[in-house]
Amino acid sequence: MDLVQLFDKxxxxxxxxxxxxxxxxxxxxxxxxxxxxFSDGTSFQHLQIVYDKDLYNFEEINKLLVGCALRATGEIxxxxxxxxxxxxxxxxxxxxxxxxxDYPLQPKRHTNEFLRSIAYLRPRSxxxxxxxxxxxxxxxxxxxxxxxxxxxxxxxxxxxTTDCEGSDQMFKITTFDFNDLPIKDKKVDFSKDLFGxxxxxxxxxxxxxxxxxxxxxxxxxxxxxxxxxxxxxKTHANEFWMIEPEIxxxxxxxxxxxxxxxxxxxxxxxxxxxxxxxxxxNQFIEKGLRDKLEKLVNSDFTRIxxxxxxxxxxxxxxxxxxxxxxxxDIAKEHExxxxxxxxxxxxxxxxxxDIKAWYMKINPDGKTVAAVDLEVPGAGELMxxxxxxxxxxxxxxxxxxMDVNKEAVDWYVNxxxxxxxxxxxxxxxxxxxxxxxxxxxxxxxxxxxPRTPGSCEY
Amino acid sequence: MDLVQLFDKxxxxxxxxxxxxxxxxxxxxxxxxxxxxFSDGTSFQHLQIVYDKDLYNFEEINKLLVGCALRATGEIxxxxxxxxxxxxxxxxxxxxxxxxxDYPLQPKRHTNEFLRSIAYLRPRSxxxxxxxxxxxxxxxxxxxxxxxxxxxxxxxxxxxTTDCEGSDQMFKITTFDFNDLPIKDKKVDFSKDLFGxxxxxxxxxxxxxxxxxxxxxxxxxxxxxxxxxxxxxKTHANEFWMIEPEIxxxxxxxxxxxxxxxxxxxxxxxxxxxxxxxxxxNQFIEKGLRDKLEKLVNSDFTRIxxxxxxxxxxxxxxxxxxxxxxxxDIAKEHExxxxxxxxxxxxxxxxxxDIKAWYMKINPDGKTVAAVDLEVPGAGELMxxxxxxxxxxxxxxxxxxMDVNKEAVDWYVNxxxxxxxxxxxxxxxxxxxxxxxxxxxxxxxxxxxPRTPGSCEY
Numbered sequence: 060m061d062l063v064q065l066f067d068k069x070x071x072x073x074x075x076x077x078x079x080x081x082x083x084x085x086x087x088x089x090x091x092x093x094x095x096x097f098s099d100g101t102s103f104q105h106l107q108i109v110y111d112k113d114l115y116n117f118e119e120i121n122k123l124l125v126g127c128a129l130r131a132t133g134e135i136x137x138x139x140x141x142x143x144x145x146x147x148x149x150x151x152x153x154x155x156x157x158x159x160x161d162y163p164l165q166p167k168r169h170t171n172e173f174l175r176s177i178a179y180l181r182p183r184s185x186x187x188x189x190x191x192x193x194x195x196x197x198x199x200x201x202x203x204x205x206x207x208x209x210x211x212x213x214x215x216x217x218x219x220t221t222d223c224e225g226s227d228q229m230f231k232i233t234t235f236d237f238n239d240l241p242i243k244d245k246k247v248d249f250s251k252d253l254f255g256x257x258x259x260x261x262x263x264x265x266x267x268x269x270x271x272x273x274x275x276x277x278x279x280x281x282x283x284x285x286x287x288x289x290x291x292x293k294t295h296a297n298e299f300w301m302i303e304p305e306i307x308x309x310x311x312x313x314x315x316x317x318x319x320x321x322x323x324x325x326x327x328x329x330x331x332x333x334x335x336x337x338x339x340x341n342q343f344i345e346k347g348l349r350d351k352l353e354k355l356v357n358s359d360f361t362r363i364x365x366x367x368x369x370x371x372x373x374x375x376x377x378x379x380x381x382x383x384x385x386x387x388d389i390a391k392e393h394e395x396x397x398x399x400x401x402x403x404x405x406x407x408x409x410x411x412x413d414i415k416a417w418y419m420k421i422n423p424d425g426k427t428v429a430a431v432d433l434e435v436p437g438a439g440e441l442m443x444x445x446x447x448x449x450x451x452x453x454x455x456x457x458x459x460x461m462d463v464n465k466e467a468v469d470w471y472v473n474x475x476x477x478x479x480x481x482x483x484x485x486x487x488x489x490x491x492x493x494x495x496x497x498x499x500x501x502x503x504x505x506x507x508x509p510r511t512p513g514s515c516e517y
Numbered sequence: 518m519d520l521v522q523l524f525d526k527x528x529x530x531x532x533x534x535x536x537x538x539x540x541x542x543x544x545x546x547x548x549x550x551x552x553x554x555f556s557d558g559t560s561f562q563h564l565q566i567v568y569d570k571d572l573y574n575f576e577e578i579n580k581l582l583v584g585c586a587l588r589a590t591g592e593i594x595x596x597x598x599x600x601x602x603x604x605x606x607x608x609x610x611x612x613x614x615x616x617x618x619d620y621p622l623q624p625k626r627h628t629n630e631f632l633r634s635i636a637y638l639r640p641r642s643x644x645x646x647x648x649x650x651x652x653x654x655x656x657x658x659x660x661x662x663x664x665x666x667x668x669x670x671x672x673x674x675x676x677x678t679t680d681c682e683g684s685d686q687m688f689k690i691t692t693f694d695f696n697d698l699p700i701k702d703k704k705v706d707f708s709k710d711l712f713g714x715x716x717x718x719x720x721x722x723x724x725x726x727x728x729x730x731x732x733x734x735x736x737x738x739x740x741x742x743x744x745x746x747x748x749x750x751k752t753h754a755n756e757f758w759m760i761e762p763e764i765x766x767x768x769x770x771x772x773x774x775x776x777x778x779x780x781x782x783x784x785x786x787x788x789x790x791x792x793x794x795x796x797x798x799n800q801f802i803e804k805g806l807r808d809k810l811e812k813l814v815n816s817d818f819t820r821i822x823x824x825x826x827x828x829x830x831x832x833x834x835x836x837x838x839x840x841x842x843x844x845x846d847i848a849k850e851h852e853x854x855x856x857x858x859x860x861x862x863x864x865x866x867x868x869x870x871d872i873k874a875w876y877m878k879i880n881p882d883g884k885t886v887a888a889v890d891l892e893v894p895g896a897g898e899l900m901x902x903x904x905x906x907x908x909x910x911x912x913x914x915x916x917x918x919m920d921v922n923k924e925a926v927d928w929y930v931n932x933x934x935x936x937x938x939x940x941x942x943x944x945x946x947x948x949x950x951x952x953x954x955x956x957x958x959x960x961x962x963x964x965x966x967p968r969t970p971g972s973c974e975y
Contacts, residue, residue, distance in 0.1 A: 061667050061734065061735075063667050064667075080765075080766040080938070081734070081766075082936050083936075099734045099765075099766075100669075100732050100733035100734040100735075100765075101667045101733065101734050101735065126935050126936040127936050128765075128936040128937060128938040130766075155766075155937075155938040155939070156907070156933070156936045156937035156938045157936070158934075158935050158936040159934065159935075162935050162936075164935075179725075179728040179928040179929075179931070179932070180728075180732075180935065182728070182729050182732035182733065183731070183732040187732075188732065188733075191669060191671070191729070191732075191733070192669055192733070194670075194672075195664075195669040195670040195671070196664075198660075198670050199660055199664045199670065202656075202657055202660050206653070206654075206657045209519050209521050209522075209559045211558075211649060211650055211653040212652075212653040212656050212657065213649070213653070213965055214652070214741070214758055214964070214965060215965060215966070216756060216965065216966040216968060216975070217675075217718075217741050217743075217756055218688075218743070218755065218756050218968045218973060219973070219975075220973045220974075221975065230676075230690040230691065230692060231690065231691055231692070231693075231695065232688040232689065232690050232718065233688065233689055233691070233695075234688060234689070234745045235689070237689065237691075237698070237704075237705040237715075238703075238704050238705060240695070245696075246695075246696050247695040247696055253745060253747060253755065253970055253971075254755075254968070254970070254971060254972065254973035255971050255973075256973070257695075258973055260675075260690065260718060267637075267965065267966060267975065270637040270638075270640070271640050271649070271965065273641070274558050274638075274640035274641040274645075274646070274649075275558035275559065275640065275646075275649070275650070276519065276538075276539070276557045276558045276559050277519075277558075277559065282740065282741060283672070283675050283740060283741065285675075285676070287692045287711060289711060297676065297711065297712075298674060298675055298676050300672055307538075307557075307558075307586075308538040308539075308557075308588075308613075449614070470637040470975060471637075473637070474637070475614070476616075476617065477584050477616050477617075477620050477622075477638065478540050478541075478584040478585050478586040478614045478615070478616040478620075479586060479613075479614035480538070480586040480613040480614045481613070506672070506674075507671055507672060507673060507674065507725065507729065508673070508674040508725060510674060510676045510712070512711055512712070513711075513712060513713050514712065515676060515677070515678045515712035515713075515714070515716055516678075517674070517677075517679065517725065517928060
């Protein structure tokens, strides 16, 4: 029986004999009896197993160390004086796998840095039991939100030969032997490679996603993306997961409605399904986490233009490191100020076109684009989206201005020719969401096996 | 209003005025009136829009061609003589995006080869509306099965420096300029690359998945995988999606139970949610598809050893292209015979160890491994799994025999040292499942943008 099933029934099971399999997380072994703090990983709650000299192999069991795998059969009894309502009075305990004294994961507080160095063991620790279950449940929340709202989940390709986002930000892939490259005209001859040309792994599925939105109206992607950024910060990784919905017949207001509704749905879902994990994070990682999340579910998100945000920033009695400006991006310090100013999440809309991407819709003023960033208290920018330019002539002009290779994405441009319509989409970095949901500070601690510059272990 | 919502309510909406946005799939334009076959992609069903000269822009609307995007407002009325129960009597029709006469996707039967050449438009065709919605719904079915059974969804890394599966089958990745590679001792100096060493994109998340199964008991992966195989067949692609569950405290019988239960759940889920799409595939792609799927849900899967399968094959009065043998793999013709022999899905267990992977558990006979392949009628091998070798000494000996680099996966070996236990896992190619669910023959037609040797378009 999984512990999660056991704790679902709890006191109803009293008097029943059950068998559980899992691991020793802690062991208080006395001369005549012992208490095992036991977990199988299906529940954040542990089960206390009590045993005594009636066990035929008492001596063997009594010596077992933390980390050992075992199978225990016994009666569920009311717990006396323990933290739990029930415990298991073991009649049989079998050792399935021993664990030596040098087991690195002893029941004490370890630093996150140390746990990162044993990434293959750290999911057994309380903090990573919480973080990676929240990660899993949040992923499911995202799927449930979109599927129940008639979105089609699209697996956009990872391998691409379209380098319109700037190939210097993408990993190149090859099947060549690097020390025996085919050369033609003094250059590497990619016509000999598997795809017959240079190929990359992608940083976004958006352009492909739009082609499916023009067929299914509402689609989303959810998959890994890659960036070559050589940046060793708490928020950058070279491999991360992204969610990229694209919606036909949707303008910027409609897009903000979707973003707000989805985020509230996901946060509520995680609060409901991972209540114990959130409590743990609230106690040991970010004080006030639960309040922050519960407040978000019931708040109305502010909607304000970039111009008006800069107004507020300029009026603020703050000595900025970066002076706010109508033509410039918003710095981290500004994000923080604005979410505190409005005491909640803020949609910042209508950004200067020069600092935004070529596919975003130009507003009637000719200077700004119909783009929106969602800033949330404590985590900064969580989502970025825009209405997409649906006027083919305007789009082509923008591509020219911004030096985008038209031939590589003629199909994307053609969407405006064959029954184009107003449409919008956004991207959300999944790890940033998990950081927001758990209070964990470093992106390395929300990814099972993080990949960062100089670090690709396991 | 999404068409899927409209068709949910259907006749309850009669008399209501609604607005829909979508595309013209076909247009019968008469002198005084017209019928538009209209779809927004949220439902496999189309809506008939009827209009007449009362429209102020009748002349403009009457000329519209297939593919055009429009917004229509009008009353839902009972359909007379149409295939649908209801239709829309339009009072306003606005053109959102025109579509010229050279639109490649005209309402007639196109070959799959032609549709592949317009991959960015093909999701608008009936067949790909069916296939890609089934793909999306099947993905959700998989998530729901595992999540509702307490599995943790793990994002195992795509980028890896562990080449234990044979690096010649993996794409290498780099941030280097191929025409300006750093050289040291006459070799490319990967210490200068982003990760400080040679890196790959992976073909499996299994080994990393096992580390999480040893923490959460039950986990699954669902993500893209890559193979460099230079093979141009109907069943090979260089990028595809895999599901890889790993389960602690689970033996081979337990694993087969999971595989069988999961497959039945997914098939039933798709039959329930995509009934119209399955009907279409049944009519136009694979006659008997619906029967095949309904039968699977209610069948018991046969479980038989590889040895006994070879017995049956040897006794069969068939002239084989490949002679069956106790020490050999099962060929496609054998798979077909066996599923027909048992008239349903067949688990083939206990394979000769020499033709299986190094991490599979050696049976007490010393000759076979506790591996299982699931063969299904019409699609061959759908899943492959095994109990994993949990005896560290046996595992190390196998790695030596099969020339696996121990240093690269010392962490994997260590799982046997720190509270190891019997455990099992399997892999399912997602595209193979979609082929099975739709009857589509070519893997290129179940992937949004397929990547195959010589072909990486879009």
